[in-house]
Amino acid sequence: MTSRTTGPATTGGGAGAPRRRLRARAVALRTWLMSRLFVPLRKKRKAHLRYAAILDGQTVNLHAVLPPSAGLPDRAEIVLRRGRRRHHSEARVYEGPAGEILADAAVLLGAELGGAPVEAGRWKLRLRVHSGRRSRSLALLLLKPPVPYEGPTKPMAASPVSGARHRLGQSVTGNARVVSAAARPAVEVTKVHMTHAGITVDFRVLGTRVDEPWVEFVASKHRIEQTVGVIEPGGFRVDVPLDAMAPRRGRPQHWDVVLRDGSGQSMRLGRRLHDVRNPLRVFAMPSMAITPQGHPPLIVHPRYTPAGNLRVTCTRMPEAG
Template sequence: MTRFFLPRRAGSSARLDYAAVLDGQTVNLHAELPRSVSDVNRADILLTRRHQKFRVPARVYTARDGRLLMNAAVLLGAAVGGAAVTPGRWKLRLRVRAGRRSRTLPLLLVEQTTPLSGSTGPMKYAPLTADRYRVGRTLRGDARIVCTKAKPAAEVVNVYIEHARIEVDLRVLGADVGEPWAELVAAGRSVERPLDGVEPGVWRLEVPLAEMLPSGERPEHWNVLVHTDGRPALRLARRLHDVQTPERVFAMRKIVVSPVRGALMTIQPRYTPAGNLRFTCVPESGTE
């Protein structure tokens, strides 16, 4: 269907050469206007869904070869001062004005934009709310924005490593929580800990080092689960970022502690390739 519609609509649509969401919440657009548009005094991107509409200014300029081109950056999400789009599919169009006359053009997405690969990549989720915005395409080739509400998740805010203490700040996204609490789990072991509120929406976990000493000579790996009212436990992780290898980029130092008299333990916070926070505890030979 797309192969059928695209050639027939090229003369009446603005053709997108670039359409991507790189930071998780801003739609970057670059398009070429059809030859039937010769003069533009003002241009706006229109986002519409049912009876909702948002208007964002766009820039139209003339290239050296005489073509009319358009650039726009559409910030999404009320939490960051952008268009307060709700979950669903939003039409994406360009309105141009010349004097008293105006015209609305579909934005034709011939090919999906593939961002360059490297050590970083596009953020899949908005960094503040974890909502997801992506550029889609209808069967007729029209570009559209698809908004998906954040799924419940527990996100690491910061990790504080001191001489003999580790604290973790976290927040819960996509769910209303009452008084969350944490559970650290290893093979056959579990430790429950309260969470202290440090600011609105942020809780602090004091890692119980004395209760994480390995029972044998082998290392133990502890994962953190966050429990909320009436919901399945959420695995604490760091996923709101744009790096490809979080286990390397967000590497943290390890510390040696004496959690109980006469015993030494090395503990290292780290992120798994999936972004989950994990504490590796290794017993050390020697005594105080």
């Protein structure tokens, strides 16, 4: 095996404390303006969102009460707008138990899913209602942003298909909007194949392009370069080189998995596009006795670190000496 001299994978730092304090003050001021000024003036003329959330990372779920002046429309739709671009999605309107007029909608985001072809930026949300030949556009007031719920799962921070990030936001006047951002560059593990003869890892690259990629298995003072195969557009497969990963001593050897390419990119393989709060437990994989061809058997344990990175631990079988 050959190796290249390259630096370690790096990640960007977060925002500093002054920026967080400034953002918190801006949010507090906006909340005060909405509750004291804009909402009382507009609440009787606009639709009010009782529920709004993006739970799966790619579907906007809405439940709104319409103003009395809207009556019971024949039909309704959600309009997602940014500049001259518009996307229409059907909404259901009906009369509630207390006589109020309600609207429900689920807006799928992402052209690759057959949904709204949203790009990075802020997208306005409006409810358009139709009664006969007349139509009316209503702003959707979002008085309180979605609050994360407790439990074994949590809302997805990004689409599990594309990695694109979507969240609900508010304008200074309280109107709901969707804020979208492109996928962060990442290498997402899709499957780990384990047999008694070896391990194969399937993965896909999100948010960036790779030029002539290869995978490096990195442990203390050791670095093994491994070629990758293409299994689909953006999808790759690599065989874990267990024949070269056996520790020379009795101690376990921990191997991290890094994707590199000819442009100098360096990204850890891992699993991050999920909604579970305890990925170490949910995505746990068993250890297995594996016998690489022509080598003594090993105990191999692929697993994910607390940061979600893939790591392969190899230990010599006791009887192997």
